[in-house]
Amino acid sequence: MSTITHVAGRPPRRLALAAPILEPLTTLARRRFRLTARTPRELLVPLLTPILFALVIAPALHEALHTDASYEAFVALGTVGLLIPLNTMFAGLGVIVDRETGAQRELLAAPIRRALLVLGNLVVAFAVTALQVVVLIGAAIARGIDFNASGTGVLWFVAAGALFTVGMYGAAEVLAGRVPKQEEYIARVPAIAIVPWFLAGSLFPITAMPAALTWIAKLLPLTHALAVMRYGLLGDRAGLDHIWGMGNATAMAALSTAVLAAFGLVLTAVSVRAFTRRALR
């Protein structure tokens, strides 16, 4: 075998410290992206259901129920609350596939921090979800649905969406670690991704439900995510009022964002810990 030629010169200290994390993270994310989205179809097909909701069902409901125009925008953002959980939960299938095909063992034998195996998947799930949300919002705008967003409002929307995505992917990793087979995993997705959607104020305000369900809805991260997203893109504070009942909308948005931040942080930490413990037999 040939000897290795060492590259002369040393990188700046910050870059040198970050290299053991950034470089393998990039490699893992690139690998996951190649496995997940080999064709444009694989990126766009998951958009069909939410786009159907936003562009067909929401206007139809607006027409049938004689609601005002803002209901279409209300439901369009509600479908973002369906897209994120579905996308992240199905991204978790990749973990099971890695385990079933044996690829996970090769990755575990690699000289990298094992948390990066989870974070590499998260990066791709986040990027793909973000792309799909942008396409969905773009399609809604093209359809004529009106969003009344300022720069600050967009930031609220992005923060809520991003944190909710991170938390949902953590949930996906935890579930993938506990469930041995793809079929069992898929069977559990509706309970985690779809049932909460019906309770979280996606199609109607949470106060329209019985009191007990309204209380349950307040505990769901999706409820907080939708409330902040609507506050951000529509200037609609009603969702936040239904959760917190405070006078200051910004404070309520900050509280709900903090809930989402905790959701994202805790689920990511739990998923990393669970993966590290379960992957090692």
Next chain:
Amino acid sequence: MIETRQLRKVYPGGKEAVAGLDLEVRPGEVFGLIGPNGAGKSTTIGMLTMTVAPTSGTARVAGFDVAREPLAARRASSVVFQEPVVDRSLTGRQNLEVHAELWGVARPEARRRIDEIVRAFALSGLVERAVGGYSGGERRRLEIARALVSEPRVLFLDEPTVGLDPLIRAELLDLIAGLRARSEVTIFLTTHYLEEAERLCDRIAIMHAGRVVALDRPSTLLAGLGEELVELRADGDPAGALAALRAHEVAGDDAFAVGSTLTVPLHDRSPGDAIALIRDLGLGGAVGTRRPTLDDVYMRLTGAGLAEAA
């Protein structure tokens, strides 16, 4: 280069897969761990590559404690697992590139090494295709090539030829034998094919039920059984037949019976005299002589053949 002290693994449920393993593998050595399925070989490799968490004990790979310096130990080693562990949707080249990047090989150097290894392993016509279309032998060649991209100091091969047809096995054994001619990599190999161990290994350890029951050079282990042995199929009670042979000083303490087959190392005794006495005693039907194999070494130590135990 590899050192274990009382390395032990007990799986949930109480199954002790590896019981207090003490091993030392020297730099540049090809070391074989042989035993049937369930002996603890893959678990041992798992603990040395840190994909299986040890229950107790210590292990060092390339001078690094696997528990305290896991990243350094993993960086100095590579492993080819028993099961296929390639990304089938990716091409061969992409699989090689992922390994190189994860092991910290700089891009220009990785490209050079991959091109060299692709040529050396006759993968040029395959490497741009998705691995899902490879045959078993081609996939195995790719996995071994991948493990070498990072130029490891220690290479773990877990049953590298299992499930492959004889022709492919022979090619892979040539490949593995060629590795030590070209580099100073230390190879730790597990197998239940004895001819592989005899052919490739400087030393072998025989593992049975989680314990090492013998460890030495193959020639030394075989020399313990002498140049020739007699094998007969006892008509009646094998234990009684063995006792009779011992009483007539044909068989020594190293003679053994597995089922109704008696194996008697002759050492200095004449084969002709031994066979004549066996016939006089009316102990068996078919009687013959042959050279000892590692299977005989294994059976003497454990009471079962490797093929039977598998």
